[in-house]
Structures are given as C-alpha cells and as structure tokens.
Amino acid sequence: MAPQFIFTTYKLGRYYPPDRQVLADISLSFYPGAKIGVLGANGSGKSSLLRIMAGEDDGFSGEARLTPGFSVGHLAQEPGLDPAKDVLGNVMDGVGEIRSLLDRYNEVLAMWGDPEADYENVGAEQAELEDKINAAGAWDVERNVEIAMDALRCPPGDTDVSVLSGGERRRVALCRLLLSRPDLLLLDEPTNHLDAESVAWLERFLQEYPGTVVAVTHDRYFLDNVARWILELDRGRGIPFEGNYSSWLEQKQARLAAEEKQTSARQRTLQNKLEWVRMAPKARQAKGKARLSAYEKLLAEAQADAGGGDRLEISIPPGNRLGDTVIEVDGVS
Numbered sequence: 001m002a003p004q005f006i007f008t009t010y011k012l013g014r015y016y017p018p019d020r021q022v023l024a025d026i027s028l029s030f031y032p033g034a035k036i037g038v039l040g041a042n043g044s045g046k047s048s049l050l051r052i053m054a055g056e057d058d059g060f061s062g063e064a065r066l067t068p069g070f071s072v073g074h075l076a077q078e079p080g081l082d083p084a085k086d087v088l089g090n091v092m093d094g095v096g097e098i099r100s101l102l103d104r105y106n107e108v109l110a111m112w113g114d115p116e117a118d119y120e121n122v123g124a125e126q127a128e129l130e131d132k133i134n135a136a137g138a139w140d141v142e143r144n145v146e147i148a149m150d151a152l153r154c155p156p157g158d159t160d161v162s163v164l165s166g167g168e169r170r171r172v173a174l175c176r177l178l179l180s181r182p183d184l185l186l187l188d189e190p191t192n193h194l195d196a197e198s199v200a201w202l203e204r205f206l207q208e209y210p211g212t213v214v215a216v217t218h219d220r221y222f223l224d225n226v227a228r229w230i231l232e233l234d235r236g237r238g239i240p241f242e243g244n245y246s247s248w249l250e251q252k253q254a255r256l257a258a259e260e261k262q263t264s265a266r267q268r269t270l271q272n273k274l275e276w277v278r279m280a281p282k283a284r285q286a287k288g289k290a291r292l293s294a295y296e297k298l299l300a301e302a303q304a305d306a307g308g309g310d311r312l313e314i315s316i317p318p319g320n321r322l323g324d325t326v327i328e329v330d331g332v333s
Contacts, residue, residue, distance in 0.1 A: 006070050
C-alpha cells in the first residue's frame, strides 16, 4: 500500500535568537505528487521551511519527517558546485544513480550468455531494473542531459565552474537537481536568472513531474501555471489553500473580508462591554464579575490578532511578465 503522505510536520517551530520566531506550531501533511507554491512576506520563514524539509536545518522544535523510502532534493538560493569538476561533470552528478542502473542493466543482459547463470534470477532482476529505468525516464540519459542544459541556458560543458557568475551557477545546480528526479523537489526561487523560454520549459517539466514539488517564488505566473496548492506563511502560521495563485487571491480576499467582519463585530462588543465596565467599576456581584471576565477575554483575543504589529502592505496590480534585461549600465567607474 502506497504511503498517504511524503512529508509531515507537527507543531513545527523555528526560532532565531534573540527574539525572532518565523515558524510556530505548523502541522501539515504533503501529498505525493502535489505541486505546492509557498508564499509569505520577506522573513516569514519560507527558506527556513525548505531547509528544514531538506534536512539541512535541525534547529527547529516539533517534528519534521520525510517518509522512509523517499528521496529529497533542494535548490538553495546559493547552491554549491563541485570545484573539481567542470559544468558537465557537475550536471552529470545528477544522473549518477540513473547511470548506475543502466550499467547494471547492461551487465544483467550479458548474463544471458553465461550457461551457468540462474536465468530465473537474471530475468527477475532485468524486469526490476527495467521498471526503475522506465520510472526515471532514463533510457536516453545523455539526450535528456543535453535537452535540460540547453533549455536552462547552461554554459558549455567544459567550462570551469570557478569562472561562473551567480546566475550561471544556479542554472547548473537547477539542471543537476532536475535530472536527479528526487521524490520531493524543494525549489527556492527557481525562476531567478532564467529567461522567458527557460521558465516556460521549467513550467512544462514540473507540470509533468511525477514527484512532489514545493516552490518558493515571487513569480505569480509560474505559480498560476504550476501550483495546485498554495501554502501561505503568515506571522508564523502555515495556511494551506487548494488551487493556484489566482484562486488563492480570491480565497484570501474572502478570508480577509470575513476576518474584518468578525473584528468589527468584536470591536462593537468590546465597546459595549467597556461602557458597562466604566459604569460598574467594582463589579461586586457574580453577574458583574462574569461580564468583566468576558470583556477581558475579548480584549486578549483582539490583542492576539493584532500581534503581527504594524505592517505596510503594498498592492501591485497585475502586469505582464518582465523582460530578460532588468537594468543595463555602461561606462560606470
């Protein structure tokens, strides 16, 4: 029986001294094959969540658990490359396991020519290897590497990685990660340093990807085209929505309207109770004490809801995706 979830968190929290808590009591379950976009303000814990899920950060409280038998891969904001290998060597690291499967498959095929071989075992292993290679889409691994490197505009394969720019390093690392095909794919700003054609290829790749994808990105077009779930991180909480970015906006608007209505009703109740408290400050009778207790409870709830502090929200109207060139400078000294 296939596992129901690929990753689970329970009361997950992340605190950075002296007094910054970015994640608080997050309990979530991630479905196999789900495509999830993570949204939140800067500093809300998006990258922290990915690092925890990747097993790269153990300074959290609560539980964060990858279901046994599944693999995970992470594209960090500043990914590392092997300085001893060129661009192609780093990319080929992503298909190391797949190439091992193909090498073993060729060895098994050669066993059919051995008169002393156990043909029943040979046939069973061949079938098992074929299933794994089919699942990985790896029969033409060299061609897959060539396609991915071209689509992501990777530098020539013989380029020394020490001379690569930050954007080139990210493209090489992304190519390596996608080719490794982990069951859980964690992407931190995957469209950074990609042109429009590369982003379109990446969107198609992820739409067809059989594994679970969790992506942190500010690219709303990417989220519309790829995500089927949105996870919003807000003041430490994790709030899941089913749907892409556009449907999340609609649900978010409805939720905020409901919260505003609830807050307005609470404020009216608070005002009424405050007027009563001022008229009966001593509240000696049992009924008076109960009303005073109810007022204090409502006041505490209102203060808790306002615990996010004063925040300035800037709404940017929808527009076309930006072009490849953001700024061009010439003759600067």
